Amino acid sequence: MEKRRKWMVILLLLFGLLPHIDAAEKKRVALTFDDGPCAKSTAYLLQGLRDRGVHATFFLSGYRIDSDPEDALQIASEGHEIGIHGQTHAYFRGIGRERLEGEILSVGNKIEALTGETPKLARPPGGLMDDQVKQFCKDNDLALILWSVDPEDWDPKKRAQTASSVVSKAKDGDIILLHDLTTANADQAFAIIDRLKVAGYEFCTVSELAESCGKELCCGESYFRF
Numbered sequence: 271m272e273k274r275r276k277w278m279v280i281l282l283l284l285f286g287l288l289p290h291i292d293a294a295e296k297k298r299v300a301l302t303f304d305d306g307p308c309a310k311s312t313a314y315l316l317q318g319l320r321d322r323g324v325h326a327t328f329f330l331s332g333y334r335i336d337s338d339p340e341d342a343l344q345i346a347s348e349g350h351e352i353g354i355h356g357q358t359h360a361y362f363r364g365i366g367r368e369r370l371e372g373e374i375l376s377v378g379n380k381i382e383a384l385t386g387e388t389p390k391l392a393r394p395p396g397g398l399m400d401d402q403v404k405q406f407c408k409d410n411d412l413a414l415i416l417w418s419v420d421p422e423d424w425d426p427k428k429r430a431q432t433a434s435s436v437v438s439k440a441k442d443g444d445i446i447l448l449h450d451l452t453t454a455n456a457d458q459a460f461a462i463i464d465r466l467k468v469a470g471y472e473f474c475t476v477s478e479l480a481e482s483c484g485k486e487l488c489c490g491e492s493y494f495r496f
């Protein structure tokens with residue numbers, strides 16, 4: 271009788287605890303793709319993300335939007351989040367207010383004209399910024415999004431190791447930096463998704479990740495992870 275009661279207690283504890291363990295183990299990361307759109311890779315990347323039911327955040331370059339507006343529009347149409355990555359890919363740090371307007375606001379206007387959405391996020395090329403960049407973003411309602419995992423997939427020599435590098439480092443709340451440059455880059459992104467899903471990860475946009483962590487994105491502030 272005593273033994274049976276013990277088992278009952280253990281079973282009740284297990285059933286009571288399991289849902290909590292489940293909730294605690296829910297892990298999320300945000301994939302971010304820089305330097306697009308790209309006529310060679312964006313459509314391929316979007317197809318793979320669609321197949322996997324994943325939404326990501328794309329930081330677009332203005333000069334790339336100019337030459338490939340259709341793909342920029344397609345990114346938005348498929349429900350991905352879009353942020354600003356500068357007009358010419360010049361570093362934002364030290365360039366002064368006037369050039370910041372050309373690098374940041376002109377791209378924001380292009381994205382808005384194309385998609386009807388005003389971007390709320392900016393990513394400085396190379397992650398380089400200073401107080402003036404932060405103040406400029408604060409004045410123009412933009413949060414600065416950096417990253418916590420960087421496999422340097424822009425480098426052809428490191429590209430084939432992108433997925434292994436990311437999977438070995440990823441933790442709940444990470445912002446992962448990838449590039450929309452070639453179909454080989456996209457294939458590595460798909461491998462990351464497939465392998466991290468098996469490990470229990472979910473994928474969302476940067477804004478969704480911040481929200482799910484209860485963090486408000488403040489203009490002019492920079493974020494590396496949540």
Ligand SMILES: [Zn+2]
Pocket residue numbers: 304305355359395396
């Ligand atoms: Zn870039």
